[in-house]
Amino acid sequence: xxxxxxxxxxxxxxxxxxxxxxxxxxxxxxxxxxxxxxxxxxxxxxxxxxxxxxxxxxxxxxxxxxxxxxxxxxxxxxxxxxxxxxxxxxxxxxxxxxxxxxxxxxxxxxxxxxxxxxxxxxxxxxxxxxxxxxxxxxxxxxxxxxxxxxxxxxxxxxxxxxxxxxxxxxxxxxxxxxxxxxxxxxxxxxxxxxxxxxxxxxxxxxxxxxxxxxxxxxxxxxxxxxxxxxxxxxxxxxxxxxxxxxxxxxxxxxxxxxxxxxxxxxxxxxxxxxxxxxxxxxxxxxxxxxxxxxxx
Numbered sequence: 001x002x003x004x005x006x007x008x009x010x011x012x013x014x015x016x017x018x019x020x021x022x023x024x025x026x027x028x029x030x031x032x033x034x035x036x037x038x039x040x041x042x043x044x045x046x047x048x049x050x051x052x053x054x055x056x057x058x059x060x061x062x063x064x065x066x067x068x069x070x071x072x073x074x075x076x077x078x079x080x081x082x083x084x085x086x087x088x089x090x091x092x093x094x095x096x097x098x099x100x101x102x103x104x105x106x107x108x109x110x111x112x113x114x115x116x117x118x119x120x121x122x123x124x125x126x127x128x129x130x131x132x133x134x135x136x137x138x139x140x141x142x143x144x145x146x147x148x149x150x151x152x153x154x155x156x157x158x159x160x161x162x163x164x165x166x167x168x169x170x171x172x173x174x175x176x177x178x179x180x181x182x183x184x185x186x187x188x189x190x191x192x193x194x195x196x197x198x199x200x201x202x203x204x205x206x207x208x209x210x211x212x213x214x215x216x217x218x219x220x221x222x223x224x225x226x227x228x229x230x231x232x233x234x235x236x237x238x239x240x241x242x243x244x245x246x247x248x249x250x251x252x253x254x255x256x257x258x259x260x261x262x263x264x265x266x267x268x269x270x271x272x273x274x275x276x277x278x279x280x281x282x283x284x285x286x287x288x289x290x291x292x293x294x295x296x
Contacts, residue, residue, distance in 0.1 A: 058084035058120035068107035125281035
């Protein structure tokens with residue numbers, strides 16, 4: 001699979017006080033084509049560089065136009081990027097990918113990719129940051145906060161033991177319910193019930209119901225319902241505000257979803273979380289346009 005680079009320069013207004021220059025340096029273009037048609041895609045990597053990136057917590061790329069030199073539309077119909085992505089950033093460098101449909105085989109360049117970059121900078125609006133103390137003391141039920149409620153955002157923290165017990169109970173309940181329905185169903189209806197069973201489990205666990213998925217000894221699960229796509233990211237802290245670094249995070253499902261966080265040690269009893277939620281004042285919108293991007 002070939003890789004090729006492109007570059008772009010643009011300016012972002014990240015605060016009311018000053019302009020910050022952010023460059024997009026050479027990234028890669030990757031195209032996957034399979035004979036069975038599955039997982040075919042075109043990925044455009046954008047590498048952002050600039051001093052202001054240490055203020056950015058999330059980025060959403062909204063592509064409104066993408067065509068190759070043959071005029072083929074590369075935007076997947078009905079697909080829209082609703083969720084913000086956490087930047088893979090060290091404070092001065094970051095990257096984000098755009099995913100499109102495959103270009104025509106005879107095309108050598110993407111004539112144009114344009115749209116809007118939506119940049120989340122919480123320093124611009126204190127209301128975009130919500131700190132929730134003592135999360136390990138209120139596990140198993142929605143965290144109470146007026147700001148989150150106004151955003152339609154619900155977060156439930158589960159310990160490893162609570163989550164595994166609840167998952168087992170809910171699986172058994174739903175399977176029993178569908179088994180009773182299966183006995184009364186025709187052969188055609190039984191096939192549909194299998195899909196309904198999976199859907200029922202996904203609604204509860206955000207897709208995380210596989211017996212192959214386990215929470216580590218020091219892990220916790222967050223069940224998140226975010227119908228308005230307000231959640232940007234979540235960070236863990238000690239009671240006095242010191243960051244608790246996670247070892248890993250796994251996300252399953254969409255709306256709702258389950259996030260599994262693993263840590264080197266168990267979270268302290270007085271641990272808190274810092275929730276970054278989308279607010280209009282924390283958002284900067286910047287148009288972008290790439291032209292004549294070489295294809296691999």
